[in-house]
Amino acid sequence: MFSVFLIPKATGSRTAALAAWGVWLALLAGLAAYGLFGTRLFVLSTLATVFMYVVLTQAWNLLGGYGGYLNFGLVTFFGIGAYTTGILFQYHELSPFLTAPLAGVAAAIAGLAIGIPTLRLRGAYFALVTMIVTFAVQILALDLTITQGALGIYLPALPLKPIAVERLFYFVFLGLAVLVTALVWAVEHSNIGWALVAIREDEDAAEIVGVRTVEVKWAVNAVTCFIAGVVGGLYAQRIAYIEPTGTFAFDISLNVVLMAVIGGAGFWQGPLIGAPIVLLVADMLRVTVTSEVNRVIFSMIVILIALFVPGGVMGVVSRWRRARQPKPEDAAASGLPAP
Amino acid sequence: MTAPPLRIAGLHAGYVPGHPILRGVDLVAEAGRITVVLGPNGAGKSTLLKVVAGFLAPLRGSVMLGDDDIGALPAHRHVALGIGLLPQGRSTFPDLTVEENIELGGWSMRNDRRRLAEAVEAVLTRYPHLRALRRRAAGSLSGGQQRAVEIARMLVPDPRVLLVDEPSVGLSPIVARQVYQELQALRAEGRTILLVDQDVRAAIAVADYVYVLGSGRNDIEGDRSAFEGDLGAMVRGWLGV
Numbered sequence: 001m002f003s004v005f006l007i008p009k010a011t012g013s014r015t016a017a018l019a020a021w022g023v024w025l026a027l028l029a030g031l032a033a034y035g036l037f038g039t040r041l042f043v044l045s046t047l048a049t050v051f052m053y054v055v056l057t058q059a060w061n062l063l064g065g066y067g068g069y070l071n072f073g074l075v076t077f078f079g080i081g082a083y084t085t086g087i088l089f090q091y092h093e094l095s096p097f098l099t100a101p102l103a104g105v106a107a108a109i110a111g112l113a114i115g116i117p118t119l120r121l122r123g124a125y126f127a128l129v130t131m132i133v134t135f136a137v138q139i140l141a142l143d144l145t146i147t148q149g150a151l152g153i154y155l156p157a158l159p160l161k162p163i164a165v166e167r168l169f170y171f172v173f174l175g176l177a178v179l180v181t182a183l184v185w186a187v188e189h190s191n192i193g194w195a196l197v198a199i200r201e202d203e204d205a206a207e208i209v210g211v212r213t214v215e216v217k218w219a220v221n222a223v224t225c226f227i228a229g230v231v232g233g234l235y236a237q238r239i240a241y242i243e244p245t246g247t248f249a250f251d252i253s254l255n256v257v258l259m260a261v262i263g264g265a266g267f268w269q270g271p272l273i274g275a276p277i278v279l280l281v282a283d284m285l286r287v288t289v290t291s292e293v294n295r296v297i298f299s300m301i302v303i304l305i306a307l308f309v310p311g312g313v314m315g316v317v318s319r320w321r322r323a324r325q326p327k328p329e330d331a332a333a334s335g336l337p338a339p
Numbered sequence: 340m341t342a343p344p345l346r347i348a349g350l351h352a353g354y355v356p357g358h359p360i361l362r363g364v365d366l367v368a369e370a371g372r373i374t375v376v377l378g379p380n381g382a383g384k385s386t387l388l389k390v391v392a393g394f395l396a397p398l399r400g401s402v403m404l405g406d407d408d409i410g411a412l413p414a415h416r417h418v419a420l421g422i423g424l425l426p427q428g429r430s431t432f433p434d435l436t437v438e439e440n441i442e443l444g445g446w447s448m449r450n451d452r453r454r455l456a457e458a459v460e461a462v463l464t465r466y467p468h469l470r471a472l473r474r475r476a477a478g479s480l481s482g483g484q485q486r487a488v489e490i491a492r493m494l495v496p497d498p499r500v501l502l503v504d505e506p507s508v509g510l511s512p513i514v515a516r517q518v519y520q521e522l523q524a525l526r527a528e529g530r531t532i533l534l535v536d537q538d539v540r541a542a543i544a545v546a547d548y549v550y551v552l553g554s555g556r557n558d559i560e561g562d563r564s565a566f567e568g569d570l571g572a573m574v575r576g577w578l579g580v
Contacts, residue, residue: 191449198443201432204394208426209492210418210446 107229264314433478
């Protein structure tokens with residue numbers, strides 16, 4: 001399934017591609033160095049959150065960016081992951097670091113159960129249902145005994161100094177961000193990537209050419225939910241307390257969508273660009289504009305980007321690259337033999 | 340290779356339980372012939388093609404391709420059986436290039452890149468104008484050019500049975516003539532063609548056999564010669580004027 005499907009084409013200079021990879025690798029090395037030697041708690045903590053959002057946004061990007069399925073409910077699976085590790089600690093005293101994969105499995109199962117009926121819907125109907133599911137699951141977490149309702153679940157703080165805890169999660173989320181980005185890159189260059197793009201472009205046409213559209217969507221959605229669940233499980237350990245309102249906060253889903261859209265949905269680079277922009281701009285506004293006006297300013301920035309930078313940053317880069325390619329020979333005829 | 344015939348018997352289908360659109364349609368599309376389905380709006384022509392293409396499950400009746408019952412098969416399995424569909428309206432992948440569109444037509448050959456490359460090359464040789472357009476986004480092309488891309492994409496896996504839904508909608512008369520001429524060329528290659536159309540005159544001009552549906556049932560049928568007379572009277576009859 002992961003073989004490259006389309007016939008390879010020369011897509012630009014090899015030197016430029018190598019230079020781009022060099023920049024990404026240098027950035028990664030710089031971030032790793034800062035994680036090892038940086039001493040500012042605030043910076044380590046903010047960057048760890050950026051990496052966490054990179055992972056979530058890359059996961060969303062699979063079906064949302066490549067497949068065109070606008071999911072406003074990713075936090076549902078993030079929350080299911082957080083509660084899985086929380087409950088496993090509460091009742092079996094298992095460390096969330098050990099149970100994070102199980103959190104992913106629980107979220108993937110929930111993703112399949114929810115995705116099998118909802119992924120037959122398209123467009124705005126699908127987006128709406130994903131939002132409704134989030135609110136329903138949040139209410140369930142408030143009402144169930146096992147989740148301890150509004151009281152939430154406390155997890156043990158790690159026996160480390162605060163800066164060591166942040167350094168630990170800095171590397172955990174940085175490592176996950178690298179892994180998941182590599183996965184998304186592999187998907188983009190695989191049959192599944194082309195199947196998703198075909199679904200985004202015209203789902204009926206994709207079915208006509210032979211793509212098993214429904215199964216592809218189910219499988220990719222399960223992978224997305226697995227990743228969100230793992231991140232949720234680790235997040236529970238990081239903040240050491242989970243409760244329904246914060247863990248299933250719609251803001252998390254919204255942030256993920258904004259990060260993908262601003263960075264460039266459907267590009268593996270998009271979340272790497274979008275996550276820091278959204279988080280850092282929001283944080284800067286929070287610090288500099290103390291009243292709720294900061295939310296208004298942030299919303300206006302998002303609207304302006306949506307209006308003037310369609311396709312996000314990577315959309316602009318992609319159009320610029322296309323414009324640099326030599327113009328193809330034009331043909332006025334239909335392409336069919338003349339009568 | 341001779342294409343298998345397509346046989347539809349007692350077909351019932353619809354979108355709302357208890358309200359079938361098709362109420363017992365019988366039809367045979369023979370190999371190497373263009374079989375045309377005509378009828379007024381609401382007669383069930385497009386519903387018929389949706390069932391045959393696998394987008395709508397029949398309520399009753401059978402859709403046989405040779406000896407295989409394909410009535411319950413989803414659309415994505417039709418390519419492997421040698422069935423191609425040219426749907427009504429635009430169906431290109433608009434943001435992808437012409438080349439990518441055509442290559443995606445060979446999805447069923449995705450694990451055999453050499454075979455895929457040969458099939459794509461054969462299609463580009465057949466439609467040389469598309470070679471010049473191959474780097475263009477399909478969505479940026481004219482309506483006629485996009486139709487050509489759709490036909491090329493359909494032909495990559497070399498289907499023996501073609502399902503064609505109103506191929507001239509939105510096209511200029513000249514391009515529409517080219518499309519019908521291409522259907523004739525495809526018939527000459529021995530393919531089975533089932534054509535559903537609103538353009539009565541153009542469809543009858545290329546037809547070997549014609550079925551007319553009315554209210555989801557077979558109304559009249561016959562060879563092209565039986566329909567070449569007063570087309571105006573037929574259309575007036577449909578409209579009830």
